[in-house]
Amino acid sequence: MKRKITLKQIAKELDVSISTVSKSLRNSLEIGEETRLKVQAFAKFYNYKPNNIALSLKNRKTKSIGIIIPEIVHYFFSTVINGVEQVANEYGYSVVICVSDDSFDKEVLNMEMLANGSIDGFIMSLSKETQFKGDFHHITEVINQGMPVVMFDRVTNDILCDKVIIDDKSAAYEAVQSLIDNGRKKIALVTTVDYVSVGKLRTDGYEKALLDNGLPFNEDLIIKIEDVETCEITISQLLHERAFDAVFAVNELFAVTIIKTANKMGLKVPEDLAVIAFTDGIISKYSTPTITTVSQSGEKMGNKAAKMLIERLEAEEDDDEEHTENYTTEVIETHLIKRESTD
Amino acid sequence: MKRKITLKQIAKELDVSISTVSKSLRNSLEIGEETRLKVQAFAKFYNYKPNNIALSLKNRKTKSIGIIIPEIVHYFFSTVINGVEQVANEYGYSVVICVSDDSFDKEVLNMEMLANGSIDGFIMSLSKETQFKGDFHHITEVINQGMPVVMFDRVTNDILCDKVIIDDKSAAYEAVQSLIDNGRKKIALVTTVDYVSVGKLRTDGYEKALLDNGLPFNEDLIIKIEDVETCEITISQLLHERAFDAVFAVNELFAVTIIKTANKMGLKVPEDLAVIAFTDGIISKYSTPTITTVSQSGEKMGNKAAKMLIERLEAEEDDDEEHTENYTTEVIETHLIKRESTD
């Protein structure tokens, strides 16, 4: 149980000053070769590694980035983390993760906890509650303190910062268009409540595709679901009435529930009912039938977000203070992965 | 863009000493009420928060814990993180995550990166490669430096530390027993290669259940799969020969692949083939048919691991150095969740 060795201890042991040790280890020419080598050998022997905390304090940067997400047991978000982690690792950054649990208070708390020096910048996706309240003071505050923030997926126009999103509207459009191309006439949209920004955009794309194809846009075919439990009941009711022959679901949980409900009622997928889901996750790949999805690569989003954040961090370093704040919004392309749930 | 305010700045602004400010904010009686309130008001106005890095340096503890896992886009591991996060949050700790990608080198690198002061302790699950190599020097080193480590799921006997596991052997036993109870005679085990500790244990449980019931233990029915791609081919071959009427798969990916393969061949699940999977994930819940699983609560494991780690950290604080090292191994109970893939 030997604590990690410090410069001071090495200095004392070799009877030189701390600065001599520090300089020797950084191969400074100031120090004579003999002393330098002696120090290096000693340090190597005792496996000296500079203390990160002390370095952070000195350099005023921690080389770590904070991620705040609504959920972690969630395919999409975990792929984003993965993407962030890859890039962060490459650039020597650590990743600190906080889960907001879709709660505003936890989001605020987590941000405050990390904002007091623990990290250099944030990558975040808004919690449902935050989007609902429309209260973003905790984020502006962090930004005002000069800490860069990159938002992804669930973003807001009320905050000026770098963003990484997918074009939810056109992705939804594409999906619905493909259903129409297959001869579907009555296409339902199964979505969540509106205040989640992405839900709104996907609805817009759905509507536009219908109208562009001369199909009626019927409010009754938009099914808003608050939690998965109610999904089955609502869906089976509508299926009974044969109200639609195709479904565009905004996530794969809804999609798979719909398919199961249809199957129970003797309806065949895709023959009687075509299904497309947003978000290409593990369920779509392994359900029966496999589900056609609009893929949004979480990994790419994570990569991109991390790159944007790190670039900004390293830029700050050089320009030193108050660089022009030209924020950009990066759009990650999506594509339709055709599987068995559509024909 | 005002940088975060520090004690020093407050002191200068109010023309008092830094210590006066510090003490005022900590409500020390040493400071007169007038000054105290003035400082507090000022600090509140400028939203003063102590700098975490400075505190870490001073207190020699970071109030954050590091998690090292093989994968993050993985239901089980993400539930563990979730469990850790919950407890960590409760006790005011942050969670730093590193992914080893099942690579030994990355595991070592990540540990070294975090061990230099960034965190107070580790929670980790071994990478496949590390288990294969049997090289744990990076872990002993960290432990020798006095940094507590809690291992979970993929652990090793070669390291003395706190551990959280499930009883893989008896869980497997229970699963196989239930298949036997349903009249299955030829039960296959679909598993991974041996060096992953848990794979070995589950095999042991499988064997014991067979033998205890007077069934033959046939090596040919143990199917070792390196990657999911080869799974389908191997399985379909064996199914053709009607080699078995039940399958115990060590993860749900194998299980769902097996079911799909069987379906393709016109075999019915569970009538012709009963299937049980280890690890209760999202696939089992949503596949068709839903899959009977042995649940291992990742969340509980995470909770427990975090509690063990934090307790040890806080204990160190009081006892101050060299407490008795009575390491414990906590076993999380599992149970069989019966679904449609068994009768």
Place this chain on the structure above:
DNA sequence: TTGCTTTACGAAAACGTGGTAGTGTTGAAA
């Protein structure tokens, strides 16, 4: 010897905090 440069190292400040010890002023008791 004096003055100047080079070599080789050390002292000290800074990053932000918190605790211990110290200091100066005031008022009151001896």
Place this chain on the structure above:
DNA sequence: TTTCAACACTACCACGTTTTCGTAAAGCAA
């Protein structure tokens, strides 16, 4: 008048680094 205590505050140190500046010793030319 002296002594002591209470009060209200400040000085200083430590945590572990890096870096700037300083300086002693040695070498060399004038």
